[in-house]
Amino acid sequence: MCGIIGYVGKKSASPILLEGLRRLEYRGYDSAGVAVLDKADLVVRKKLGKIDEGIARLLKTEPVEGCLGIAHTRWATHGVPADKNSHPHFDQSEKIAVVHNGVIENYDALKQRLLQAGHKFKSDTDTEVLAHLIGEHYAKRTGKSRWGERPREPKSSPANGSSGASPHQPNNSEALSQAVSDALREVIGTYGLAVICTDFPDTIIGARRGSPLIIGIGKGENFLASDANAIVAHTKKVVYLNDYDVATITPERFDVSNLGTDTANVQISNLEFSQEDAARGKHAHFMLKEIYEQPQTVLNALRGRLDFEGATAKFGGLNMTAAELRGIDRIVIAASGTSWHAALVGEYLIEELAQIPVEVEFAHEFCYRNAPLEKNTILLVLSQSGETADTLAALREAKRRGHRALAIVNVVGSTIARESDGGIYMHAGPEIGVASTKAFVSTISILTLLAIHLGRMRHLSAKRALGILHGLEALPKQIEKILAQKDAIKKLAKKYAKAEDFFFLGRGYTFPIALEGALKLKEISYIHAEGYSAAEMKHGPIALIDDKTPTVFLVPQDAMYEKTLANLAMIRARKGPIIALATEGDKGIKRVADDVIYLPKTLDLLNPILATVPLQLFAYDIAVARGCDVDKPRNLAKSVTVE
Numbered sequence: 001m002c003g004i005i006g007y008v009g010k011k012s013a014s015p016i017l018l019e020g021l022r023r024l025e026y027r028g029y030d031s032a033g034v035a036v037l038d039k040a041d042l043v044v045r046k047k048l049g050k051i052d053e054g055i056a057r058l059l060k061t062e063p064v065e066g067c068l069g070i071a072h073t074r075w076a077t078h079g080v081p082a083d084k085n086s087h088p089h090f091d092q093s094e095k096i097a098v099v100h101n102g103v104i105e106n107y108d109a110l111k112q113r114l115l116q117a118g119h120k121f122k123s124d125t126d127t128e129v130l131a132h133l134i135g136e137h138y139a140k141r142t143g144k145s146r147w148g149e150r151p152r153e154p155k156s157s158p159a160n161g162s163s164g165a166s167p168h169q170p171n172n173s174e175a176l177s178q179a180v181s182d183a184l185r186e187v188i189g190t191y192g193l194a195v196i197c198t199d200f201p202d203t204i205i206g207a208r209r210g211s212p213l214i215i216g217i218g219k220g221e222n223f224l225a226s227d228a229n230a231i232v233a234h235t236k237k238v239v240y241l242n243d244y245d246v247a248t249i250t251p252e253r254f255d256v257s258n259l260g261t262d263t264a265n266v267q268i269s270n271l272e273f274s275q276e277d278a279a280r281g282k283h284a285h286f287m288l289k290e291i292y293e294q295p296q297t298v299l300n301a302l303r304g305r306l307d308f309e310g311a312t313a314k315f316g317g318l319n320m321t322a323a324e325l326r327g328i329d330r331i332v333i334a335a336s337g338t339s340w341h342a343a344l345v346g347e348y349l350i351e352e353l354a355q356i357p358v359e360v361e362f363a364h365e366f367c368y369r370n371a372p373l374e375k376n377t378i379l380l381v382l383s384q385s386g387e388t389a390d391t392l393a394a395l396r397e398a399k400r401r402g403h404r405a406l407a408i409v410n411v412v413g414s415t416i417a418r419e420s421d422g423g424i425y426m427h428a429g430p431e432i433g434v435a436s437t438k439a440f441v442s443t444i445s446i447l448t449l450l451a452i453h454l455g456r457m458r459h460l461s462a463k464r465a466l467g468i469l470h471g472l473e474a475l476p477k478q479i480e481k482i483l484a485q486k487d488a489i490k491k492l493a494k495k496y497a498k499a500e501d502f503f504f505l506g507r508g509y510t511f512p513i514a515l516e517g518a519l520k521l522k523e524i525s526y527i528h529a530e531g532y533s534a535a536e537m538k539h540g541p542i543a544l545i546d547d548k549t550p551t552v553f554l555v556p557q558d559a560m561y562e563k564t565l566a567n568l569a570m571i572r573a574r575k576g577p578i579i580a581l582a583t584e585g586d587k588g589i590k591r592v593a594d595d596v597i598y599l600p601k602t603l604d605l606l607n608p609i610l611a612t613v614p615l616q617l618f619a620y621d622i623a624v625a626r627g628c629d630v631d632k633p634r635n636l637a638k639s640v641t642v643e
């Protein structure tokens with residue numbers, strides 16, 4: 001996934017683009033670049049590396065002037081991270097510059113055709129092919145050569161009616177917008193893109209299919225961006241573009257057309273969050289800020305949804321009647337990464353409380369394996385960003401097959417939020433750290449509420465539901481109690497920071513949390529870590545245990561406690577160091593574990609939320625101890641908008 005931003009107005013574009021790139025950097029940070037139009041002079045600067053070490057330094061030594069520009073921060077798909085593969089890319093004439101987020105799947109066929117037509121390429125990227133394709137269509141529409149020259153006008157006198165101008169000479173940016181549309185009609189794949197051309201020093205063309213793009217509406221200035229974080233400092237009025245939309249923006253106006261239909265559905269929305277929400281504040285990293293926000297974000301997830309009178313939970317956006325909800329006979333939950341771990345917790349919750357069969361699928365697998373779905377099966381997708389291509393594809397697949405698709409999403413107005421048939425927002429605020437933390441805990445909180453809601457339409461007793469609602473209400477304070485152990489957790493992290501392999505083990509409700517704890521550690525500290533069912537270890541993986549392989553054991557005093565302890569003893573017998581997450585008051589655990597982190601006592605089904613928090617801090621502190629870039633881990637991006 002990459003980040004793009006465009007600006008057109010009266011201010012110098014460069015500082016706005018650079019600050020926007022910094023706010024988009026979590027979307028990808030292999031390289032970055034800007035293209036600025038200074039009257040008819042198109043200047044491009046691009047550099048390998050993260051923004052502050054790369055493009056920011058370059059712009060200091062080689063500044064660019066102009067009030068219109070586009071910029072891009074890259075997560076490489078086609079073409080290794082390198083200056084030449086960084087965006088923006090030119091067309092053949094070098095009068096058109098393009099930045100792009102997505103994948104042009106048929107780029108090679110297009111490239112071969114353009115090469116035969118005499119085009120020369122400088123990079124290995126699919127985006128440069130798209131730029132040349134746009135340039136090719138622009139040349140056709142304006143009668144110019146693909147190198148941008150206008151052919152010598154044919155000798156003619158007014159007598160023969162010829163104006164002397166070449167035919168179809170649109171005298172405004174329509175030619176550029178149409179050339180972009182013509183090119184996109186040839187493209188197979190996904191794009192969120194911005195295009196500028198020296199012929200139109202006050203216009204940016206934007207377009208999207210499968211990769212997010214929004215218009216930011218200012219006063220005498222307008223913006224294009226991959227997401228609202230890049231422009232919330234300038235405006236809160238935005239338009240979320242839909243797939244196949246093509247937008248033309250100038251300082252004073254914006255127009256949107258749609259490749260697929262006659263008119264575009266343009267709705268102006270107001271952003272819910274502020275610039276401060278999207279800033280790091282006093283914390284060393286966004287990830288740490290977001291871990292500490294969890295007492296508040298759990299409150300946000302629960303707010304207005306606890307119905308003590310009806311001993312149930314309530315939602316405003318499911319768009320399903322009680323009868324329809326009662327009629328659900330199977331739920332498929334599709335997601336990716338951390339959200340997939342939340343889906344596993346959701347399976348346990350919904351099956352226990354509502355007795356509805358649940359199937360958890362990796363989104364990317366669900367799309368292509370033609371899974372059998374019964375008539376009253378619904379799909380539920382989980383996604384923090386609401387832009388994950390695999391998850392969006394799963395949603396579209398279910399809808400294509402005629403099944404209702406619900407979503408639990410954090411980013412308001414995201415593609416998944418807008419394409420689902422109904423859903424529940426997390427209200428967790430922007431999650432910038434690449435490693436997902438608060439969104440995961442919010443998702444599980446909401447899944448617990450959903451399981452109660454569905455269960456109370458079936459066999460879940462009011463008494464049991466009320467007990468869970470009260471347990472949920474206690475969570476924010478209990479999370480604060482865990483966060484207060486930060487120094488002990490940091491000390492533990494330092495003790496184990498040099499380990500090269502880790503196991504995370506849990507059973508029942510904490511098995512998915514073992515998987516999540518392993519993912520957190522590996523994705524920000526680069527330590528090899530595996531999450532497993534504690535019972536599964538004895539069927540092979542235990543062969544890997546030795547005195548250098550620490551195991552984090554989730555062993556709260558829940559229904560699986562005795563059995564988990566027995567599994568723990570098997571690891572201990574093989575001299576594996578053990579870090580136990582145990583319930584407050586469990587005195588015996590100290591005898592069988594090398595280190596213990598205590599969790600407040602709660603219901604078994606709420607342990608996943610509490611057990612996650614120390615594992616987030618543990619991973620964070622180890623990554624910091626190892627000098628890793630916690631918010632921008634290597635090879636990763638915040639939301640993967642390519643399949």
Ligand code: AGP
Pocket residue numbers: 336337338339382383384385386387388391434435436437523637638639640
């Ligand atoms: C989690 O820490 C990772 N950043 C990644 O696994 C992420 O959860 C996954 O890509 C899904 O993202 P989504 O929730 O935005 O769909």
